[in-house]
Amino acid sequence: MLELNVNGTVHRVEVEPDTxxxxxxxxxxxxxxxxxxxxxxxxxxxxxLVDGQATRSCSFPVEAAVGQPITTIEAIETHPVGAxxxxxxxxxxxxxxxxxxxxxxxxxxALLATTPKPTPEDVQAAMTNIxxxxxxxxVAHAITLAGEQL
Amino acid sequence: MEGPxxxxxxxxxxxxxxxxxxRRGMFAAAGxxxxxxLAIPGRAPRAQGAPPGAALRHAGKVTAYLRIAPDxxxxxxxxxxxxxxxxxxxxxxxxxxxxxxxxxxxxxxCAPPGEDFRVMQGGNARxxxxxxxxxxxxxxxxxxxxxxxxxxxxxAAERLALPAASLSTEPGRVIHTESGRAIPYGELAMAAAALxxxxxxxxxxxxxxxxxxxxxxxFDVRAKxxxxxxxxxxxxxxxxxxxxVVHAPRAGAQPAAVTNEAALRAMPxxxxxxxxxxxxxxxxxxxxxxxxxxxxxxxxxxxxxxxxMDADFTAETMLGRLKAAAGTHGNTAEEAGDAAVALTTxxxxxxxxxxxxxxxxxxxxxxxATARFNADGTLDVWVPNQAPDFFQASAAxxxxxxxxxxxxxxPPLGGFFGRHFAYGAANAHPQxxxxxxxxxxxxxxxxSREEEFARDAYRPLSYATFRAGLDASGDIVxxxxxxxxEGPITRHFGAARLGxxxxxxxxxxxxxxxxxRFATKRVEFIPVxxxxxxxxxxxxxxxxxxxxxxxxxxxDEVAAAxxxxxxxMRLALVAHSERHKALLNAVAGLxxxxxxxxxxxxxxxRRARGVAMASPFGSEVATIAEVSVSDGEVMVHDLWVAIDxxxxxxxxxxxxxxxxxxxxxxxxxxxxxxxxxxxxxTTRNFDTYRVLRRDRMPRVRVAIIESGAPMGGVGEPGTxxxxxxxxxxxFALTGQRLRSMPFGRTRLSGA
Ligand code: FES
Ligand code: FES
Numbered sequence: 001m002l003e004l005n006v007n008g009t010v011h012r013v014e015v016e017p018d019t020x021x022x023x024x025x026x027x028x029x030x031x032x033x034x035x036x037x038x039x040x041x042x043x044x045x046x047x048x049l050v051d052g053q054a055t056r057s058c059s060f061p062v063e064a065a066v067g068q069p070i071t072t073i074e075a076i077e078t079h080p081v082g083a084x085x086x087x088x089x090x091x092x093x094x095x096x097x098x099x100x101x102x103x104x105x106x107x108x109x110a111l112l113a114t115t116p117k118p119t120p121e122d123v124q125a126a127m128t129n130i131x132x133x134x135x136x137x138x139v140a141h142a143i144t145l146a147g148e149q150l
Numbered sequence: 151m152e153g154p155x156x157x158x159x160x161x162x163x164x165x166x167x168x169x170x171x172x173r174r175g176m177f178a179a180a181g182x183x184x185x186x187x188l189a190i191p192g193r194a195p196r197a198q199g200a201p202p203g204a205a206l207r208h209a210g211k212v213t214a215y216l217r218i219a220p221d222x223x224x225x226x227x228x229x230x231x232x233x234x235x236x237x238x239x240x241x242x243x244x245x246x247x248x249x250x251x252x253x254x255x256x257x258x259x260c261a262p263p264g265e266d267f268r269v270m271q272g273g274n275a276r277x278x279x280x281x282x283x284x285x286x287x288x289x290x291x292x293x294x295x296x297x298x299x300x301x302x303x304x305x306a307a308e309r310l311a312l313p314a315a316s317l318s319t320e321p322g323r324v325i326h327t328e329s330g331r332a333i334p335y336g337e338l339a340m341a342a343a344a345l346x347x348x349x350x351x352x353x354x355x356x357x358x359x360x361x362x363x364x365x366x367x368x369f370d371v372r373a374k375x376x377x378x379x380x381x382x383x384x385x386x387x388x389x390x391x392x393x394x395v396v397h398a399p400r401a402g403a404q405p406a407a408v409t410n411e412a413a414l415r416a417m418p419x420x421x422x423x424x425x426x427x428x429x430x431x432x433x434x435x436x437x438x439x440x441x442x443x444x445x446x447x448x449x450x451x452x453x454x455x456x457x458x459m460d461a462d463f464t465a466e467t468m469l470g471r472l473k474a475a476a477g478t479h480g481n482t483a484e485e486a487g488d489a490a491v492a493l494t495t496x497x498x499x500x501x502x503x504x505x506x507x508x509x510x511x512x513x514x515x516x517x518x519a520t521a522r523f524n525a526d527g528t529l530d531v532w533v534p535n536q537a538p539d540f541f542q543a544s545a546a547x548x549x550x551x552x553x554x555x556x557x558x559x560x561p562p563l564g565g566f567f568g569r570h571f572a573y574g575a576a577n578a579h580p581q582x583x584x585x586x587x588x589x590x591x592x593x594x595x596x597x598s599r600e601e602e603f604a605r606d607a608y609r610p611l612s613y614a615t616f617r618a619g620l621d622a623s624g625d626i627v628x629x630x631x632x633x634x635x636e637g638p639i640t641r642h643f644g645a646a647r648l649g650x651x652x653x654x655x656x657x658x659x660x661x662x663x664x665x666x667r668f669a670t671k672r673v674e675f676i677p678v679x680x681x682x683x684x685x686x687x688x689x690x691x692x693x694x695x696x697x698x699x700x701x702x703x704x705x706d707e708v709a710a711a712x713x714x715x716x717x718x719m720r721l722a723l724v725a726h727s728e729r730h731k732a733l734l735n736a737v738a739g740l741x742x743x744x745x746x747x748x749x750x751x752x753x754x755x756r757r758a759r760g761v762a763m764a765s766p767f768g769s770e771v772a773t774i775a776e777v778s779v780s781d782g783e784v785m786v787h788d789l790w791v792a793i794d795x796x797x798x799x800x801x802x803x804x805x806x807x808x809x810x811x812x813x814x815x816x817x818x819x820x821x822x823x824x825x826x827x828x829x830x831x832t833t834r835n836f837d838t839y840r841v842l843r844r845d846r847m848p849r850v851r852v853a854i855i856e857s858g859a860p861m862g863g864v865g866e867p868g869t870x871x872x873x874x875x876x877x878x879x880x881f882a883l884t885g886q887r888l889r890s891m892p893f894g895r896t897r898l899s900g901a
Pocket of ligand 2: 234514565
């Protein structure tokens with residue numbers, strides 16, 4: 001039995017300790033807003049915040065998350081920076097199919113929480129998520145808009 | 151509607167059947183007081199101004215499409231599936247215009263299979279693809295919205311005991327201006343549903359449009375920004391089990407035995423182990439446990455069956471087969487004059503050959519399917535798909551029950567680009583159905599990313615040859631092009647559907663349909679099959695995805711050989727067409743005036759530009775790329791794209807689609823390629839199948855030209871101009887001619 005603090009709630013889960021956090025979120029906790037894209041830390045679709053850090057949950061064993069606050073897309077609007085990011089995402093109309101966007105929003109939230117006025121290089125370094133719909137320019141625009149509100 | 155794709159789908163539509171498990175059941179369950187879905191005898195209004203015979207077969211079936219709830223929310227069943235292209239919002243925008251209702255009041259879902267939703271090809275076909283959605287349904291949805299509005303007015307007239315002519319509407323309600331009385335649509339919907347839809351409802355004068363042509367926001371952006379969309383992979387059904395599969399390393403091999411089955415069954419959460427056609431599945435209480443177990447399965451593969459892959463197959467093998475066919479006589483796809491004779495008199499002949507690799511769709515949502523057999527003998531299937539009727543038919547074959555007993559649910563797609571057609575072994579739903587049957591439980595199958603890359607239906611590896619005969623002054627007097635291979639149309643609809651002479655449009659479009667006028671021309675198709683074990687699919691912009699690269703690069707070669715400017719040469723070749731001249735002018739203007747270069751940019755890099763044209767899916771596109779070279783690789787700084795889709799429903803969506811289409815076009819130009827070794831796919835995840843990321847995304851600027859020509863598509867046309875514009879810019883900069891995609895394979899000399 002592991003104890004996880006997800007979005008401010010403590011959950012007890014019965015699961016092999018090396019299970020990736022992604023699948024515990026999606027399957028044991030029913031939080032399917034976090035997406036599976038590649039499973040090998042390539043695409044960023046599975047990004048969540050672990051103690052505020054953008055983390056690729058497909059490649060992060062759940063046991064390593066014990067004792068650390070985890071924030072997923074489901075709680076993003078209660079995150080002071082995340083709420084601003086979502087508004088900017090809506091204004092910029094960043095998502096197309098949307099599948100990569102949970103991860104993009106989480107990565108942008110982690111970036112802006114530490115760097116409210118990121119340079120293009122900062123964005124480049126923090127936002128390595130793959131978007132097959134090619135929303136990279138819209139996402140960059142949304143990050144700029146969100147930064148203006150911080 | 152034109153095009154080989156539409157024709158193939160239309161001819162192959164499963165027979166329309168009476169549907170027992172009707173949409174009506176689902177709609178009725180959704181709430182009370184509405185358009186109840188009474189079976190109103192279908193009549194077929196004609197599109198205003200349309201020629202006789204161009205009947206809109208289903209535009210009178212208001213109740214099949216629309217339900218207005220008492221709270222005023224307008225529920226619309228869309229024949230097309232939303233996957234990021236904005237089709238739910240676009241369709242609502244069109245209906246809202248004629249219904250006179252706020253677009254924001256719409257709730258749009260993908261319609262189930264059925265005759266009523268075949269709005270394409272004269273009311274006979276339905277699929278989401280070929281950039282057809284808006285253009286094929288525009289008249290249908292305008293008429294449908296207008297018919298619904300007339301029915302609401304009629305219902306209000308009865309209720310108020312006033313002549314219908316004295317009533318009008320404002321968004322969301324019927325009004326009687328004289329008395330100031332108003333009734334919201336939600337209160338009239340039930341009575342209106344019982345009325346007969348009018349034959350030829352008056353349509354709004356386009357000069358008074360308030361929604362069509364405006365950059366209205368897409369509906370689903372907030373839900374997509376907060377993780378609230380339920381994709382197929384997220385579907386949850388009570389009591390379901392989860393399944394993970396491994397396919398045979400080489401397509402065609404069948405699992406004879408799982409030698410450690412007992413050990414797998416003893417693993418945590420595992421329910422059962424199954425042998426499937428060409429694959430082994432583990433079913434468990436969670437997908438991760440199923441995946442963990444199936445990864446350890448020891449499988450004896452034998453007995454090649456079904457679509458088989460050659461044991462020694464590589465992509466190079468296939469390219470060799472295509473090249474070996476060069477020079478054989480092909481089927482004439484386009485001909486003007488006698489190019490062969492003209493060639494013999496030419497002062498000079500220029501020849502080149504081009505090729506492009508197999509491509510994966512690499513949509514971000516891996517495939518999945520959920521199947522549930524119900525006590526009443528029906529079957530529910532949730533599956534990402536672009537053509538529900540085809541999936542219903544294939545689910546029926548897998549389940550061994552009538553199609554009429556199957557409900558197909560079509561959730562929003564986490565990207566598609568052509569991935570989700572009925573592609574036989576590339577689909578997960580037959581596996582889900584077999585496993586649900588075997589376990590007597592609902593089962594969701596999810597393919598890992600590795601399984602997806604290994605079993606996608608790939609954009610075919612392709613090859614083309616060109617020959618241009620020039621006269622003494624350098625003008626083209628003979629033009630010959632040939633496309634080789636097999637496209638998804640041949641593979642999935644059969645050679646019998648290719649017409650006479652047989653032409654596979656999915657291999658030839660982009661070699662054909664170009665706007666340039668040559669004194670003589672011959673374009674031919676030379677069929678060469680791919681191994682059955684390589685599945686072939688429609689990939690964003692289909693044949694254009696490689697052919698416009700081939701053709702537009704070769705045209706640039708001719709320009710270079712004759713010392714002409716490639717932009718000026720194109721202008722001259724489209725001198726007969728105001729539309730294309732305007733397009734070239736527009737893209738040049740957008741880029742600050744045509745300048746080929748090379749020149750020094752302010753950042754110290756040496757740069758040059760290339761131009762290309764494409765005529766995909768009823769739209770016209772011109773593209774300019776600006777590049778530099780760094781460490782032997784091309785860096786694309788800017789793309790300028792002018793698109794003329796004839797007419798515009800939502801300019802913001804068009805701009806977004808062009809951005810997206812340009813990104814995937816550049817991705818294919820620079821990086822993408824499916825590899826095979828000994829018949830096995832070697833590029834199994836994003837580490838080896840490289841796609842465009844932020845670090846290589848250029849600025850993209852878009853000009854939309856509404857020429858008034860018949861409406862064309864917007865989802866794919868931005869793709870095919872990008873690879874040739876980039877290759878032509880690379881030539882302008884380095885003198886190196888790229889004749890093979892992806893360009894990343896070629897080290898470029900510095901410039
Ligand atoms: S699913 Fe985790 S990085 Fe792709
Ligand atoms: S929005 Fe579709 S993958 Fe990014």
